[in-house]
Amino acid sequence: MDANKSRKLSLMLVLFIQVLAATLPGCFLGASQQLPIKKPEVQTMASHGHGFGSSLYFPVTGNVYPDGYFAVSFSIGNPQKPFPLDIDTGSDLAWVQCDAPCTGCTGCTVPPDQLYKPAQGSFVLCEDPLCPVIQSLGETTCKGPYEQCHFHRSYADGSSVRGVLVRDNFYLGIINGTPFQPSLTFGCASDIQHGRHGPPPTTGLLGLGKTAANIFSQLRVENVIGHCYSAKGGGFMFIRNDPVSSSKVSWVPMSQNTLAKHYASGPADLLFGGAPTSIKGLHVIFDSGTTFTYFNSAVYEAILNLLSKDLNGKQIRQVQDPDLPVCWNDGKPFRVLSDVKSYFKPFTLGFTRTRNAQLQLTLENYLIISEHGNACLGILDGTKERMGNINVIGDISMLDKLVIYDKEGKQIGWSSANCSRIPKS
Structure with a gap:
Protein backbone atom coordinates (compact mmCIF):
# COMPACT_ATOMS: atom_id res chain seq x y z
CA MET A 1 0.00 0.00 0.00
CA ASN A 241 -29.30 24.54 17.22
CA ASP A 242 -28.55 24.79 20.93
CA PRO A 243 -25.50 24.25 23.15
CA VAL A 244 -24.44 20.81 24.36
CA SER A 245 -24.54 20.36 28.11
CA SER A 246 -23.21 17.21 29.75
CA SER A 247 -21.25 16.55 32.90
CA LYS A 248 -19.33 13.88 30.98
CA VAL A 249 -17.92 16.38 28.47
CA SER A 250 -14.50 17.94 29.09
CA TRP A 251 -14.53 21.54 27.86
CA VAL A 252 -11.59 23.80 27.02
CA PRO A 253 -11.76 27.38 25.69
CA MET A 254 -10.85 28.04 22.08
CA SER A 255 -7.57 29.87 21.64
CA GLN A 256 -7.79 33.60 20.99
CA ASN A 257 -4.14 33.97 19.92
CA THR A 258 -2.51 33.41 16.55
CA LEU A 259 -4.35 30.08 16.26
CA ALA A 260 -7.76 31.72 16.74
CA LYS A 261 -8.84 31.05 13.16
CA HIS A 262 -8.63 27.32 13.90
CA TYR A 263 -10.34 25.08 16.45
CA ALA A 264 -7.40 25.30 18.83
CA SER A 265 -6.78 25.26 22.56
CA GLY A 266 -3.99 25.16 25.12
CA PRO A 267 -1.69 25.21 26.89
CA ALA A 268 -1.47 21.49 27.60
CA ASP A 269 1.15 19.25 29.19
CA LEU A 270 1.88 15.73 27.96
CA LEU A 271 1.82 12.81 30.37
CA PHE A 272 3.12 9.32 29.57
CA GLY A 273 1.78 6.36 31.50
CA GLY A 274 0.18 8.86 33.88
CA ALA A 275 3.52 10.46 34.76
CA PRO A 276 4.55 14.04 33.89
CA THR A 277 7.07 14.60 31.11
CA SER A 278 9.20 17.52 30.02
CA ILE A 279 6.73 18.28 27.20
CA LYS A 280 4.71 21.24 28.46
CA GLY A 281 2.79 24.28 27.28
CA LEU A 282 1.53 22.82 24.00
CA HIS A 283 -1.10 24.59 21.93
CA VAL A 284 -2.96 22.19 19.66
CA ILE A 285 -5.39 22.36 16.76
CA PHE A 286 -8.25 19.84 16.59
CA ASP A 287 -8.58 18.96 12.92
CA SER A 288 -10.80 16.24 11.45
CA GLY A 289 -9.18 16.79 8.06
CA THR A 290 -5.88 15.28 9.18
CA THR A 291 -5.53 11.50 9.45
CA PHE A 292 -2.72 11.32 11.98
CA THR A 293 -1.53 13.56 14.82
CA TYR A 294 1.38 15.94 14.16
CA PHE A 295 3.74 17.63 16.61
CA ASN A 296 6.60 19.97 15.83
CA SER A 297 10.05 18.40 15.57
CA ALA A 298 11.13 19.13 19.14
CA VAL A 299 8.01 17.56 20.65
CA TYR A 300 8.06 14.68 18.17
CA GLU A 301 11.66 13.78 19.03
CA ALA A 302 10.86 13.98 22.74
CA ILE A 303 7.96 11.55 22.24
CA LEU A 304 10.21 9.15 20.34
CA ASN A 305 12.72 9.28 23.20
CA LEU A 306 10.00 8.50 25.75
CA LEU A 307 8.86 5.49 23.75
CA SER A 308 12.40 4.29 23.07
CA LYS A 309 13.38 4.38 26.74
CA ASP A 310 10.18 2.66 27.82
CA LEU A 311 10.51 -0.10 25.21
CA ASN A 312 14.18 -0.72 26.00
CA GLY A 313 14.61 -4.26 27.29
CA LYS A 314 11.23 -5.46 26.03
CA GLN A 315 10.91 -8.14 23.37
CA ILE A 316 10.02 -5.67 20.64
CA ARG A 317 12.23 -3.93 18.10
CA GLN A 318 11.90 -1.13 15.60
CA VAL A 319 11.35 -2.25 11.99
CA GLN A 320 10.90 -0.68 8.57
CA ASP A 321 7.37 -0.36 7.19
CA PRO A 322 6.29 1.40 3.97
CA ASP A 323 3.18 2.86 5.59
CA LEU A 324 4.60 4.97 8.44
CA PRO A 325 8.07 6.14 9.54
CA VAL A 326 8.25 4.46 12.97
CA CYS A 327 7.04 0.89 13.50
CA TRP A 328 7.75 -2.06 15.82
CA ASN A 329 7.49 -5.84 15.80
CA ASP A 330 8.26 -8.65 18.26
CA GLY A 331 9.09 -11.28 15.67
CA LYS A 332 5.57 -12.27 14.72
CA PRO A 333 2.85 -10.29 12.93
CA PHE A 334 0.50 -8.29 15.13
CA ARG A 335 -3.17 -8.59 14.20
CA VAL A 336 -4.95 -6.20 16.57
CA LEU A 337 -3.87 -3.47 18.98
CA SER A 338 -4.57 -5.68 21.98
CA ASP A 339 -1.55 -7.73 20.86
CA VAL A 340 0.73 -4.84 21.87
CA LYS A 341 -0.95 -3.62 25.06
CA SER A 342 1.82 -5.15 27.18
CA TYR A 343 4.42 -3.04 25.38
CA PHE A 344 2.92 0.45 25.21
CA LYS A 345 1.55 2.97 27.70
CA PRO A 346 -1.10 5.65 27.10
CA PHE A 347 -0.39 9.33 26.62
CA THR A 348 -2.51 12.12 28.11
CA LEU A 349 -2.83 15.78 27.19
CA GLY A 350 -3.68 17.72 30.33
CA PHE A 351 -5.02 21.22 29.67
CA THR A 352 -3.63 23.34 32.46
CA ARG A 353 -6.12 26.20 32.48
CA THR A 354 -9.19 23.99 32.82
CA ARG A 355 -9.67 21.70 35.80
CA ASN A 356 -9.80 17.98 34.97
CA ALA A 357 -9.69 18.59 31.20
CA GLN A 358 -7.63 15.68 29.94
CA LEU A 359 -7.54 14.18 26.47
CA GLN A 360 -6.71 10.51 26.93
CA LEU A 361 -4.63 9.00 24.14
CA THR A 362 -5.00 5.25 24.51
CA LEU A 363 -3.16 2.86 22.21
CA GLU A 364 -5.85 3.20 19.54
CA ASN A 365 -5.33 6.98 19.64
CA TYR A 366 -1.68 6.89 18.61
CA LEU A 367 -0.93 3.45 17.10
CA ILE A 368 -2.14 1.45 14.11
CA ILE A 369 -1.52 -2.14 13.06
CA SER A 370 -0.25 -1.98 9.50
CA GLU A 371 -1.06 -4.39 6.69
CA HIS A 372 2.41 -5.84 7.28
CA GLY A 373 1.62 -6.81 10.87
CA ASN A 374 3.62 -4.05 12.54
CA ALA A 375 2.59 -1.62 15.26
CA CYS A 376 3.18 1.85 13.78
CA LEU A 377 3.23 5.25 15.42
CA GLY A 378 0.36 7.48 14.27
CA ILE A 379 2.16 10.56 15.57
CA LEU A 380 4.29 12.29 12.92
CA ASP A 381 6.81 15.11 12.60
CA GLY A 382 4.78 18.13 11.49
CA THR A 383 7.83 20.28 10.86
CA LYS A 384 8.97 17.85 8.16
CA GLU A 385 5.52 18.17 6.59
CA ARG A 386 5.97 21.95 6.28
CA MET A 387 3.59 22.63 9.16
CA GLY A 388 6.10 24.73 11.07
CA ASN A 389 5.77 24.62 14.84
CA ILE A 390 2.05 23.95 15.04
CA ASN A 391 0.66 20.82 16.69
CA VAL A 392 -2.39 19.08 15.25
CA ILE A 393 -4.68 16.54 16.88
CA GLY A 394 -5.78 14.38 13.96
CA ASP A 395 -8.45 11.73 13.47
CA ILE A 396 -6.47 8.95 15.12
CA SER A 397 -6.38 10.80 18.45
CA MET A 398 -10.11 11.52 18.32
CA LEU A 399 -11.28 7.93 17.77
CA ASP A 400 -14.10 6.72 20.03
CA LYS A 401 -14.61 10.25 21.31
CA LEU A 402 -17.53 12.59 20.82
CA VAL A 403 -15.78 15.81 19.78
CA ILE A 404 -17.79 19.04 19.90
CA TYR A 405 -16.94 22.40 18.32
CA ASP A 406 -19.05 25.10 19.97
CA LYS A 407 -18.32 28.30 18.05
CA GLU A 408 -21.03 30.24 19.87
CA GLY A 409 -19.61 29.32 23.27
CA LYS A 410 -16.01 29.51 21.96
CA GLN A 411 -15.13 26.12 23.40
CA ILE A 412 -14.13 22.62 22.35
CA GLY A 413 -15.38 19.54 24.16
CA TRP A 414 -14.93 15.79 24.11
CA SER A 415 -16.05 12.67 25.93
CA SER A 416 -15.59 8.93 25.49
CA ALA A 417 -18.39 7.49 23.38
CA ASN A 418 -19.64 4.51 21.43
CA CYS A 419 -19.25 5.99 17.97
CA SER A 420 -20.54 2.88 16.21
CA ARG A 421 -24.12 3.76 17.06
CA ILE A 422 -25.91 6.96 16.05
CA PRO A 423 -27.91 8.42 18.98
CA LYS A 424 -31.62 8.98 18.58
CA SER A 425 -32.49 12.60 17.76
Whole structure:
Protein backbone atom coordinates (compact mmCIF):
# COMPACT_ATOMS: atom_id res chain seq x y z
CA MET A 1 0.00 0.00 0.00
CA ASP A 2 1.25 3.49 -0.85
CA ALA A 3 1.68 5.38 2.41
CA ASN A 4 1.08 8.72 0.74
CA LYS A 5 -2.38 7.63 -0.33
CA SER A 6 -3.42 6.68 3.19
CA ARG A 7 -2.00 9.75 4.90
CA LYS A 8 -4.11 12.87 4.51
CA LEU A 9 -3.00 16.32 5.60
CA SER A 10 -5.73 18.78 6.39
CA LEU A 11 -6.82 21.39 3.95
CA MET A 12 -6.21 23.65 6.92
CA LEU A 13 -2.69 24.00 5.52
CA VAL A 14 -3.66 26.62 3.00
CA LEU A 15 -0.75 28.63 1.66
CA PHE A 16 -3.02 31.22 0.15
CA ILE A 17 -6.67 31.72 -0.71
CA GLN A 18 -7.85 33.87 -3.57
CA VAL A 19 -11.13 34.72 -5.20
CA LEU A 20 -10.43 35.43 -8.83
CA ALA A 21 -12.36 37.80 -11.02
CA ALA A 22 -11.13 36.35 -14.29
CA THR A 23 -13.35 33.59 -15.59
CA LEU A 24 -12.07 30.09 -16.20
CA PRO A 25 -11.38 29.12 -19.80
CA GLY A 26 -14.55 28.13 -21.59
CA CYS A 27 -18.15 29.04 -21.11
CA PHE A 28 -18.36 30.66 -17.68
CA LEU A 29 -19.95 34.05 -18.19
CA GLY A 30 -18.33 37.43 -17.65
CA ALA A 31 -20.07 40.57 -16.41
CA SER A 32 -21.37 41.55 -19.81
CA GLN A 33 -22.77 38.07 -20.41
CA GLN A 34 -24.13 37.19 -17.00
CA LEU A 35 -27.77 36.16 -16.96
CA PRO A 36 -29.93 37.51 -14.13
CA ILE A 37 -29.82 35.23 -11.10
CA LYS A 38 -32.54 35.31 -8.51
CA LYS A 39 -31.19 35.46 -4.99
CA PRO A 40 -32.85 32.70 -2.98
CA GLU A 41 -34.20 33.30 0.48
CA VAL A 42 -31.88 31.72 3.01
CA GLN A 43 -33.62 28.79 4.66
CA THR A 44 -32.62 28.40 8.28
CA MET A 45 -33.46 25.78 10.85
CA ALA A 46 -35.43 28.36 12.78
CA SER A 47 -37.48 29.39 9.75
CA HIS A 48 -38.13 25.71 9.12
CA GLY A 49 -40.05 25.56 12.37
CA HIS A 50 -37.55 23.45 14.26
CA GLY A 51 -37.14 24.27 17.94
CA PHE A 52 -34.18 21.88 17.95
CA GLY A 53 -34.20 20.23 21.31
CA SER A 54 -32.48 17.47 19.36
CA SER A 55 -29.74 17.20 16.76
CA LEU A 56 -29.44 16.33 13.12
CA TYR A 57 -27.20 13.28 12.76
CA PHE A 58 -25.39 12.10 9.64
CA PRO A 59 -23.73 8.68 9.23
CA VAL A 60 -20.02 8.71 8.49
CA THR A 61 -17.92 6.24 6.51
CA GLY A 62 -14.17 5.67 6.40
CA ASN A 63 -11.39 4.92 8.87
CA VAL A 64 -7.94 6.10 9.92
CA TYR A 65 -6.24 3.08 8.37
CA PRO A 66 -6.12 2.03 5.60
CA ASP A 67 -8.55 4.59 4.11
CA GLY A 68 -7.07 7.65 5.81
CA TYR A 69 -10.27 9.73 5.88
CA PHE A 70 -13.84 10.02 7.17
CA ALA A 71 -16.62 11.12 4.85
CA VAL A 72 -20.29 12.07 4.97
CA SER A 73 -22.63 11.85 1.99
CA PHE A 74 -25.06 14.65 1.13
CA SER A 75 -27.61 14.68 -1.67
CA ILE A 76 -27.31 17.90 -3.66
CA GLY A 77 -29.40 19.43 -6.43
CA ASN A 78 -32.67 18.63 -8.14
CA PRO A 79 -32.90 15.80 -8.89
CA GLN A 80 -30.90 14.81 -5.84
CA LYS A 81 -27.51 13.22 -6.35
CA PRO A 82 -25.32 11.86 -3.51
CA PHE A 83 -21.81 13.26 -3.02
CA PRO A 84 -19.41 11.74 -0.43
CA LEU A 85 -17.45 14.62 1.13
CA ASP A 86 -14.28 14.46 3.20
CA ILE A 87 -15.03 15.99 6.63
CA ASP A 88 -12.54 18.77 7.41
CA THR A 89 -12.83 21.10 10.40
CA GLY A 90 -9.55 22.68 9.28
CA SER A 91 -11.00 24.44 6.22
CA ASP A 92 -14.10 26.54 5.72
CA LEU A 93 -15.43 25.86 2.23
CA ALA A 94 -17.34 22.86 0.93
CA TRP A 95 -16.59 21.95 -2.67
CA VAL A 96 -17.39 19.11 -5.05
CA GLN A 97 -15.73 17.87 -8.22
CA CYS A 98 -17.67 19.65 -10.91
CA ASP A 99 -18.48 19.26 -14.60
CA ALA A 100 -18.20 22.95 -15.43
CA PRO A 101 -19.95 24.23 -18.58
CA CYS A 102 -17.73 23.59 -21.62
CA THR A 103 -14.56 23.18 -19.54
CA GLY A 104 -15.38 19.83 -17.97
CA CYS A 105 -13.18 18.88 -15.05
CA THR A 106 -9.38 18.78 -15.05
CA GLY A 107 -7.85 16.44 -12.48
CA CYS A 108 -11.15 15.04 -11.27
CA THR A 109 -11.00 11.47 -10.03
CA VAL A 110 -14.60 10.28 -10.30
CA PRO A 111 -16.47 9.10 -13.43
CA PRO A 112 -18.21 11.85 -15.43
CA ASP A 113 -21.67 10.72 -14.34
CA GLN A 114 -20.69 11.27 -10.69
CA LEU A 115 -19.59 14.88 -11.17
CA TYR A 116 -21.78 17.75 -10.00
CA LYS A 117 -23.39 19.55 -12.94
CA PRO A 118 -24.35 23.14 -12.05
CA ALA A 119 -27.48 24.71 -13.50
CA GLN A 120 -27.04 28.06 -15.25
CA GLY A 121 -28.93 29.93 -12.52
CA SER A 122 -26.89 28.47 -9.67
CA PHE A 123 -23.72 30.56 -10.03
CA VAL A 124 -22.90 32.98 -7.21
CA LEU A 125 -21.97 36.56 -8.15
CA CYS A 126 -19.26 38.78 -6.74
CA GLU A 127 -21.89 40.96 -5.09
CA ASP A 128 -22.90 38.05 -2.86
CA PRO A 129 -21.75 38.57 0.77
CA LEU A 130 -20.14 35.13 0.86
CA CYS A 131 -17.82 35.91 -2.04
CA PRO A 132 -15.39 38.06 -0.02
CA VAL A 133 -15.80 35.85 3.06
CA ILE A 134 -13.84 33.02 1.49
CA GLN A 135 -10.87 35.26 0.73
CA SER A 136 -7.89 35.01 3.03
CA LEU A 137 -7.22 38.67 3.85
CA GLY A 138 -10.39 40.38 2.66
CA GLU A 139 -8.84 41.09 -0.73
CA THR A 140 -11.23 41.24 -3.64
CA THR A 141 -10.28 41.00 -7.27
CA CYS A 142 -13.73 40.91 -8.81
CA LYS A 143 -13.99 43.31 -11.73
CA GLY A 144 -17.64 43.98 -11.07
CA PRO A 145 -20.53 42.92 -8.82
CA TYR A 146 -22.12 40.80 -11.55
CA GLU A 147 -19.06 38.68 -12.31
CA GLN A 148 -19.15 35.07 -11.20
CA CYS A 149 -17.27 34.50 -7.95
CA HIS A 150 -14.24 32.31 -8.59
CA PHE A 151 -12.06 30.65 -5.98
CA HIS A 152 -8.53 29.26 -6.04
CA ARG A 153 -6.83 27.54 -3.14
CA SER A 154 -3.35 26.10 -2.87
CA TYR A 155 -2.25 23.76 -0.10
CA ALA A 156 0.98 22.86 1.63
CA ASP A 157 1.23 19.43 0.02
CA GLY A 158 1.36 21.04 -3.43
CA SER A 159 -2.27 20.42 -4.33
CA SER A 160 -4.70 23.10 -5.42
CA VAL A 161 -8.34 23.48 -6.40
CA ARG A 162 -9.95 26.07 -8.63
CA GLY A 163 -13.54 26.79 -9.62
CA VAL A 164 -16.57 28.97 -9.02
CA LEU A 165 -19.06 29.37 -6.21
CA VAL A 166 -22.54 27.96 -6.77
CA ARG A 167 -25.72 27.73 -4.74
CA ASP A 168 -27.94 24.65 -4.69
CA ASN A 169 -30.19 22.60 -2.43
CA PHE A 170 -28.68 20.24 0.16
CA TYR A 171 -30.93 17.50 1.49
CA LEU A 172 -30.16 17.39 5.22
CA GLY A 173 -32.95 15.18 6.53
CA ILE A 174 -36.48 15.38 7.86
CA ILE A 175 -37.49 18.06 10.36
CA ASN A 176 -41.01 17.97 11.81
CA GLY A 177 -42.04 15.57 9.07
CA THR A 178 -40.84 17.86 6.27
CA PRO A 179 -37.72 17.49 4.10
CA PHE A 180 -35.12 20.06 5.08
CA GLN A 181 -33.43 21.15 1.84
CA PRO A 182 -31.78 24.56 2.34
CA SER A 183 -30.11 26.39 -0.53
CA LEU A 184 -26.42 26.63 0.36
CA THR A 185 -23.28 28.07 -1.21
CA PHE A 186 -20.33 25.81 -2.03
CA GLY A 187 -17.52 25.42 -4.53
CA CYS A 188 -17.83 23.91 -7.99
CA ALA A 189 -14.25 22.66 -8.43
CA SER A 190 -13.36 22.13 -12.08
CA ASP A 191 -9.55 22.26 -11.91
CA ILE A 192 -7.85 20.04 -9.34
CA GLN A 193 -4.08 19.66 -9.11
CA HIS A 194 -2.87 16.76 -6.98
CA GLY A 195 -0.08 17.07 -4.43
CA ARG A 196 2.35 14.61 -2.94
CA HIS A 197 -0.40 12.81 -1.02
CA GLY A 198 -2.26 11.78 -4.15
CA PRO A 199 -5.75 12.56 -5.44
CA PRO A 200 -8.71 13.22 -3.14
CA PRO A 201 -10.40 10.01 -1.94
CA THR A 202 -13.92 11.44 -2.21
CA THR A 203 -15.98 13.53 -4.63
CA GLY A 204 -15.27 16.65 -2.61
CA LEU A 205 -14.68 18.26 0.73
CA LEU A 206 -16.94 19.43 3.57
CA GLY A 207 -15.16 22.39 5.13
CA LEU A 208 -16.43 22.99 8.68
CA GLY A 209 -14.03 25.74 9.78
CA LYS A 210 -14.85 28.79 11.85
CA THR A 211 -15.86 31.28 9.13
CA ALA A 212 -19.31 32.03 7.76
CA ALA A 213 -18.44 30.20 4.55
CA ASN A 214 -19.04 26.71 5.92
CA ILE A 215 -22.45 25.35 5.00
CA PHE A 216 -23.69 24.88 8.56
CA SER A 217 -22.79 28.48 9.45
CA GLN A 218 -25.01 29.47 6.54
CA LEU A 219 -27.94 27.79 8.32
CA ARG A 220 -27.69 30.41 11.09
CA VAL A 221 -27.73 27.82 13.83
CA GLU A 222 -25.94 28.24 17.14
CA ASN A 223 -22.78 26.92 15.46
CA VAL A 224 -22.49 23.69 17.43
CA ILE A 225 -21.14 20.84 15.32
CA GLY A 226 -19.48 17.59 16.25
CA HIS A 227 -18.29 14.20 15.15
CA CYS A 228 -17.75 10.76 16.61
CA TYR A 229 -15.36 8.47 14.71
CA SER A 230 -15.24 4.80 15.62
CA ALA A 231 -11.94 2.94 15.91
CA LYS A 232 -13.74 0.15 14.04
CA GLY A 233 -14.52 2.52 11.16
CA GLY A 234 -17.50 4.74 10.43
CA GLY A 235 -19.30 6.85 13.00
CA PHE A 236 -21.45 9.96 12.80
CA MET A 237 -21.41 13.75 12.75
CA PHE A 238 -24.07 16.16 13.94
CA ILE A 239 -25.26 19.76 14.07
CA ARG A 240 -27.28 21.37 16.84
CA ASN A 241 -29.30 24.54 17.22
CA ASP A 242 -28.55 24.79 20.93
CA PRO A 243 -25.50 24.25 23.15
CA VAL A 244 -24.44 20.81 24.36
CA SER A 245 -24.54 20.36 28.11
CA SER A 246 -23.21 17.21 29.75
CA SER A 247 -21.25 16.55 32.90
CA LYS A 248 -19.33 13.88 30.98
CA VAL A 249 -17.92 16.38 28.47
CA SER A 250 -14.50 17.94 29.09
CA TRP A 251 -14.53 21.54 27.86
CA VAL A 252 -11.59 23.80 27.02
CA PRO A 253 -11.76 27.38 25.69
CA MET A 254 -10.85 28.04 22.08
CA SER A 255 -7.57 29.87 21.64
CA GLN A 256 -7.79 33.60 20.99
CA ASN A 257 -4.14 33.97 19.92
CA THR A 258 -2.51 33.41 16.55
CA LEU A 259 -4.35 30.08 16.26
CA ALA A 260 -7.76 31.72 16.74
CA LYS A 261 -8.84 31.05 13.16
CA HIS A 262 -8.63 27.32 13.90
CA TYR A 263 -10.34 25.08 16.45
CA ALA A 264 -7.40 25.30 18.83
CA SER A 265 -6.78 25.26 22.56
CA GLY A 266 -3.99 25.16 25.12
CA PRO A 267 -1.69 25.21 26.89
CA ALA A 268 -1.47 21.49 27.60
CA ASP A 269 1.15 19.25 29.19
CA LEU A 270 1.88 15.73 27.96
CA LEU A 271 1.82 12.81 30.37
CA PHE A 272 3.12 9.32 29.57
CA GLY A 273 1.78 6.36 31.50
CA GLY A 274 0.18 8.86 33.88
CA ALA A 275 3.52 10.46 34.76
CA PRO A 276 4.55 14.04 33.89
CA THR A 277 7.07 14.60 31.11
CA SER A 278 9.20 17.52 30.02
CA ILE A 279 6.73 18.28 27.20
CA LYS A 280 4.71 21.24 28.46
CA GLY A 281 2.79 24.28 27.28
CA LEU A 282 1.53 22.82 24.00
CA HIS A 283 -1.10 24.59 21.93
CA VAL A 284 -2.96 22.19 19.66
CA ILE A 285 -5.39 22.36 16.76
CA PHE A 286 -8.25 19.84 16.59
CA ASP A 287 -8.58 18.96 12.92
CA SER A 288 -10.80 16.24 11.45
CA GLY A 289 -9.18 16.79 8.06
CA THR A 290 -5.88 15.28 9.18
CA THR A 291 -5.53 11.50 9.45
CA PHE A 292 -2.72 11.32 11.98
CA THR A 293 -1.53 13.56 14.82
CA TYR A 294 1.38 15.94 14.16
CA PHE A 295 3.74 17.63 16.61
CA ASN A 296 6.60 19.97 15.83
CA SER A 297 10.05 18.40 15.57
CA ALA A 298 11.13 19.13 19.14
CA VAL A 299 8.01 17.56 20.65
CA TYR A 300 8.06 14.68 18.17
CA GLU A 301 11.66 13.78 19.03
CA ALA A 302 10.86 13.98 22.74
CA ILE A 303 7.96 11.55 22.24
CA LEU A 304 10.21 9.15 20.34
CA ASN A 305 12.72 9.28 23.20
CA LEU A 306 10.00 8.50 25.75
CA LEU A 307 8.86 5.49 23.75
CA SER A 308 12.40 4.29 23.07
CA LYS A 309 13.38 4.38 26.74
CA ASP A 310 10.18 2.66 27.82
CA LEU A 311 10.51 -0.10 25.21
CA ASN A 312 14.18 -0.72 26.00
CA GLY A 313 14.61 -4.26 27.29
CA LYS A 314 11.23 -5.46 26.03
CA GLN A 315 10.91 -8.14 23.37
CA ILE A 316 10.02 -5.67 20.64
CA ARG A 317 12.23 -3.93 18.10
CA GLN A 318 11.90 -1.13 15.60
CA VAL A 319 11.35 -2.25 11.99
CA GLN A 320 10.90 -0.68 8.57
CA ASP A 321 7.37 -0.36 7.19
CA PRO A 322 6.29 1.40 3.97
CA ASP A 323 3.18 2.86 5.59
CA LEU A 324 4.60 4.97 8.44
CA PRO A 325 8.07 6.14 9.54
CA VAL A 326 8.25 4.46 12.97
CA CYS A 327 7.04 0.89 13.50
CA TRP A 328 7.75 -2.06 15.82
CA ASN A 329 7.49 -5.84 15.80
CA ASP A 330 8.26 -8.65 18.26
CA GLY A 331 9.09 -11.28 15.67
CA LYS A 332 5.57 -12.27 14.72
CA PRO A 333 2.85 -10.29 12.93
CA PHE A 334 0.50 -8.29 15.13
CA ARG A 335 -3.17 -8.59 14.20
CA VAL A 336 -4.95 -6.20 16.57
CA LEU A 337 -3.87 -3.47 18.98
CA SER A 338 -4.57 -5.68 21.98
CA ASP A 339 -1.55 -7.73 20.86
CA VAL A 340 0.73 -4.84 21.87
CA LYS A 341 -0.95 -3.62 25.06
CA SER A 342 1.82 -5.15 27.18
CA TYR A 343 4.42 -3.04 25.38
CA PHE A 344 2.92 0.45 25.21
CA LYS A 345 1.55 2.97 27.70
CA PRO A 346 -1.10 5.65 27.10
CA PHE A 347 -0.39 9.33 26.62
CA THR A 348 -2.51 12.12 28.11
CA LEU A 349 -2.83 15.78 27.19
CA GLY A 350 -3.68 17.72 30.33
CA PHE A 351 -5.02 21.22 29.67
CA THR A 352 -3.63 23.34 32.46
CA ARG A 353 -6.12 26.20 32.48
CA THR A 354 -9.19 23.99 32.82
CA ARG A 355 -9.67 21.70 35.80
CA ASN A 356 -9.80 17.98 34.97
CA ALA A 357 -9.69 18.59 31.20
CA GLN A 358 -7.63 15.68 29.94
CA LEU A 359 -7.54 14.18 26.47
CA GLN A 360 -6.71 10.51 26.93
CA LEU A 361 -4.63 9.00 24.14
CA THR A 362 -5.00 5.25 24.51
CA LEU A 363 -3.16 2.86 22.21
CA GLU A 364 -5.85 3.20 19.54
CA ASN A 365 -5.33 6.98 19.64
CA TYR A 366 -1.68 6.89 18.61
CA LEU A 367 -0.93 3.45 17.10
CA ILE A 368 -2.14 1.45 14.11
CA ILE A 369 -1.52 -2.14 13.06
CA SER A 370 -0.25 -1.98 9.50
CA GLU A 371 -1.06 -4.39 6.69
CA HIS A 372 2.41 -5.84 7.28
CA GLY A 373 1.62 -6.81 10.87
CA ASN A 374 3.62 -4.05 12.54
CA ALA A 375 2.59 -1.62 15.26
CA CYS A 376 3.18 1.85 13.78
CA LEU A 377 3.23 5.25 15.42
CA GLY A 378 0.36 7.48 14.27
CA ILE A 379 2.16 10.56 15.57
CA LEU A 380 4.29 12.29 12.92
CA ASP A 381 6.81 15.11 12.60
CA GLY A 382 4.78 18.13 11.49
CA THR A 383 7.83 20.28 10.86
CA LYS A 384 8.97 17.85 8.16
CA GLU A 385 5.52 18.17 6.59
CA ARG A 386 5.97 21.95 6.28
CA MET A 387 3.59 22.63 9.16
CA GLY A 388 6.10 24.73 11.07
CA ASN A 389 5.77 24.62 14.84
CA ILE A 390 2.05 23.95 15.04
CA ASN A 391 0.66 20.82 16.69
CA VAL A 392 -2.39 19.08 15.25
CA ILE A 393 -4.68 16.54 16.88
CA GLY A 394 -5.78 14.38 13.96
CA ASP A 395 -8.45 11.73 13.47
CA ILE A 396 -6.47 8.95 15.12
CA SER A 397 -6.38 10.80 18.45
CA MET A 398 -10.11 11.52 18.32
CA LEU A 399 -11.28 7.93 17.77
CA ASP A 400 -14.10 6.72 20.03
CA LYS A 401 -14.61 10.25 21.31
CA LEU A 402 -17.53 12.59 20.82
CA VAL A 403 -15.78 15.81 19.78
CA ILE A 404 -17.79 19.04 19.90
CA TYR A 405 -16.94 22.40 18.32
CA ASP A 406 -19.05 25.10 19.97
CA LYS A 407 -18.32 28.30 18.05
CA GLU A 408 -21.03 30.24 19.87
CA GLY A 409 -19.61 29.32 23.27
CA LYS A 410 -16.01 29.51 21.96
CA GLN A 411 -15.13 26.12 23.40
CA ILE A 412 -14.13 22.62 22.35
CA GLY A 413 -15.38 19.54 24.16
CA TRP A 414 -14.93 15.79 24.11
CA SER A 415 -16.05 12.67 25.93
CA SER A 416 -15.59 8.93 25.49
CA ALA A 417 -18.39 7.49 23.38
CA ASN A 418 -19.64 4.51 21.43
CA CYS A 419 -19.25 5.99 17.97
CA SER A 420 -20.54 2.88 16.21
CA ARG A 421 -24.12 3.76 17.06
CA ILE A 422 -25.91 6.96 16.05
CA PRO A 423 -27.91 8.42 18.98
CA LYS A 424 -31.62 8.98 18.58
CA SER A 425 -32.49 12.60 17.76
